[in-house]
Every structure is written in structure tokens, then in C-alpha cells.
Amino acid sequence: MNDNSKTAKKLTGSIIAVVVLALCLCITTFALVWATVSVDNNLFHTGTVKINLNDGKPVIEEHEFLFEPGMTVKKDFFIENESTCDVYYKLYFDNVNGGLADVLQITVKDGDRTLYQGTAAELNRTEVTAADDVLKIKERRELTVYFYFPADAANSTQNLTLTFDLCADAVQTKNNPNKLFV
Amino acid sequence: MEEGKKRKTVKALIITLSVLLAISLASLVGILMFKRFAASKPASVTVSDNIITHEKENSDISSAPESPQGVGESSASASQAPSDLSERGVKALYLHSRNTDDNTAFKVTDMFPGDSETKYYCVRVSHKGDVVLRFRADVRPGYEKLAEVLCCRITLPENSGVLYDGLMRDMPESLNHALNTDKGTASEVYYEITAYLDTSVGNEYMNKDLIADFRWWVEETGNLDSPQTGDSFNLYLWMCIAVGSLFLLILLWKKRKKEDAANER
Numbered sequence: 388m389n390d391n392s393k394t395a396k397k398l399t400g401s402i403i404a405v406v407v408l409a410l411c412l413c414i415t416t417f418a419l420v421w422a423t424v425s426v427d428n429n430l431f432h433t434g435t436v437k438i439n440l441n442d443g444k445p446v447i448e449e450h451e452f453l454f455e456p457g458m459t460v461k462k463d464f465f466i467e468n469e470s471t472c473d474v475y476y477k478l479y480f481d482n483v484n485g486g487l488a489d490v491l492q493i494t495v496k497d498g499d500r501t502l503y504q505g506t507a508a509e510l511n512r513t514e515v516t517a518a519d520d521v522l523k524i525k526e527r528r529e530l531t532v533y534f535y536f537p538a539d540a541a542n543s544t545q546n547l548t549l550t551f552d553l554c555a556d557a558v559q560t561k562n563n564p565n566k567l568f569v
Numbered sequence: 570m571e572e573g574k575k576r577k578t579v580k581a582l583i584i585t586l587s588v589l590l591a592i593s594l595a596s597l598v599g600i601l602m603f604k605r606f607a608a609s610k611p612a613s614v615t616v617s618d619n620i621i622t623h624e625k626e627n628s629d630i631s632s633a634p635e636s637p638q639g640v641g642e643s644s645a646s647a648s649q650a651p652s653d654l655s656e657r658g659v660k661a662l663y664l665h666s667r668n669t670d671d672n673t674a675f676k677v678t679d680m681f682p683g684d685s686e687t688k689y690y691c692v693r694v695s696h697k698g699d700v701v702l703r704f705r706a707d708v709r710p711g712y713e714k715l716a717e718v719l720c721c722r723i724t725l726p727e728n729s730g731v732l733y734d735g736l737m738r739d740m741p742e743s744l745n746h747a748l749n750t751d752k753g754t755a756s757e758v759y760y761e762i763t764a765y766l767d768t769s770v771g772n773e774y775m776n777k778d779l780i781a782d783f784r785w786w787v788e789e790t791g792n793l794d795s796p797q798t799g800d801s802f803n804l805y806l807w808m809c810i811a812v813g814s815l816f817l818l819i820l821l822w823k824k825r826k827k828e829d830a831a832n833e834r
Binding site for chain 1: 662663664672673674675676677678679680681682683684690692706715719764766768769770772774775776777778779780781782783784785786815818819822825826829
């Protein structure tokens, strides 16, 4: 009787094993016949356009200069392309306030080449266009801005101020032949 | 005396069945392992040459695929894809490389508005009746942002048909392509998949990722036909062995029960 129960147990175990095996085989067969192929991990990553304009520091500080007729102030700053592509860029003046906005003649130069010229009021975001050249990846360019107080400025320009934000916009050169800053 | 003989017979049967079971189990494990490795290969065959960097301008969409090679013929391109060969023995559906760049995963970096990248995938189906080859690109969870703007165009260049052109995330459940035949054949379907960003895509999509899985499948499994190769492995043989073992065991168990009942009486 003991032997019989042992054999029965063994048989039951074997049957369970066979059933499980048969089930596994069925599942495998189903998966096998239900033919599926795949190409996984297709990665798409977008690039970045980022510009460093003078590390965010102002090019001219408050009360740094007291402008007089005929006076020119020269300040250096830099622009650096931290994007993952070449970019077009433009410089403009934003949040312009004060009576000198239409008086001070501003010139932005890259070495001897003049990039922008006009008053702070004129050099706004909508009026200025992209600089002629391309800023390459990781390229840093040293620029100079000149503030000129016209010698023939009338007395009415006395005791006036000018505050502004110097800004830069950049856009990728790829697929952008018209230099659109949208 | 006779009782002892019977017991010996039963013992021998149990041993035989156990051996068969062990072999079946081993083969099952083997199949599972094989499937696991074979399934993971297509995605990792040669992805190294497919990086788009900022130096590269628009992708070379004009690089047309070579003319199809004869189905069933051994070819140089096929031999360059070991995953294909390993799968061919048991699969009725597999990726087949006509060109070295075929069937490789996208790896596009530094995508900008207006950029596009095209890849080719060749799917071979062995079938002996009408089947529908289905395709879908699944965007993985966690990449919803770029999925708002990343578009794809799925075309069958040899059938001059555009299956889909739109946002990858909005792709239908399956893009179907019917393969009709009334005799055993191996059909090849060449897919041209172009991923692109529209020029209107804004700054909020800078430095974003998207990972997608491409999947082809056939649901008319009855019409699939495993291609004949030198591989003699037969899954059905093992299934028969397993099922036979099951029946034998049940019979044996019943017989034993009857004998036990008779002995008790």
C-alpha cells in the first residue's frame, strides 16, 4: 500500500509536470507561429539652440559714465554659441527707457566690421535683422559696442538717462535659408 | 511473481517517460532561449553607423534600395545579417537585409525643425495563403512631449504606396499590407520609414527624446509556412512526444488505480 501511494504520488507529479510542459509548449508554439518581428529602441533626439551673451552681465553699469556731447564710450562683450548646431544671431535692445533712447548713437562692431548702428529705440527686436555671418558651434566672438553722444545735441538732452537690456536671438542655420527667427 | 513483473514494467515506463519529459523540457527551454536571443538581435545588429550629427545635412533619402534578390537564393547581403540566418530556421516572418543599412534602428540626434531621416526595412514572410502583414510604431511611455510633433511617413517603395503620413503617436493600430497567394511562397515587403520634424516646431521641443519600437506581425497564422532549411529541428515532433507522454501517463495512472481498487477488494 505504501509503495502504491508513492507510485501514485510520483505519477501525479509527473502528470502535473507533463500538463505544465504541454501548456508551456502550447504558449511557445503560439508565440512562434504568431510570427512577430520588431526593431526596438529607435531613438530620436532633438537639438538645442542656446546662446551665451556676456554671461548675462550688463555691458554698461548704472552711473558708470556721465555722458557729455561728443563723448564716446566703448564697451566690450562677447557672444558664444552653446547650441548643438551653427546659428544665425541678431542683437537688439529691449526694455529701452529714458530720454537718451533717441539721442545716443549706438554701434555694435565685430572687429572692424559694423554689425548694427542706430539709436537704442531703433535697434529693437522687430527692426534688426540677423547678423551677416554664422556663429559656429562653440564659437565665441568678442564684440564691441560704442555709445556716442552727438556733439550737436541740444541742451534739451541734458540730465537724461537711458536704460536697456541688450539681447540676442539665435536660430539654427539648418533648413533655414531665409534666416527666419520664428 | 507476476506482480513484481508488472511493477518492473511500470517502473521502466516511468523512467522512460521521465527521460522524455526531461528532453521535452530541455527543448522547451532551448526554444525559449533561442527566441529570446533571436528576437533581440534585429534591434542591435549594426546601429553604430546611423548617427546623425550636426555636420550631416538632410538625410539621404535618395539612396534607393538595390534591386530585389531572388527569394530563396543565398545572397551576400543575407549572409551579412546573422540574426536573419538564425531566425530563418523556425520563423515564417523575419527581417531580411538587402543592403547593409537595412533593418537597423534609428538613432537620430540633434534633430532640428525641417530635418528628416529615412531608413529601410525588409520583411520576408513565408506563407501558403493570403495573409496581411501589419506594422505599427509604438512610442514608449515617457516620451509624450516629442511625440506631439515627431512625424513619420511609411511607404512601400516597390508598391508605390504611402501607408501613413502623420504624427507617429497617431498611427493607427496597424498599417496593413495584403499578401495574396494560393501556393507556398516567400514574399518580401520593403518598408521606407521617414521620421521628420516640421519647420514650424517651436523651442519647447528642444533637447527632447523619443524612443519607439517598430513591429511587424501576421495574424493569419494558419497561412504561415515555415521556410524549409537544413535545420531538422521539428517543434511538432516534440509536441507529439509531450502529448503522447501525457496520454501514456494518464492510461498508466488509471490502470494503476484499477489495480489498487481490485487489490483492496
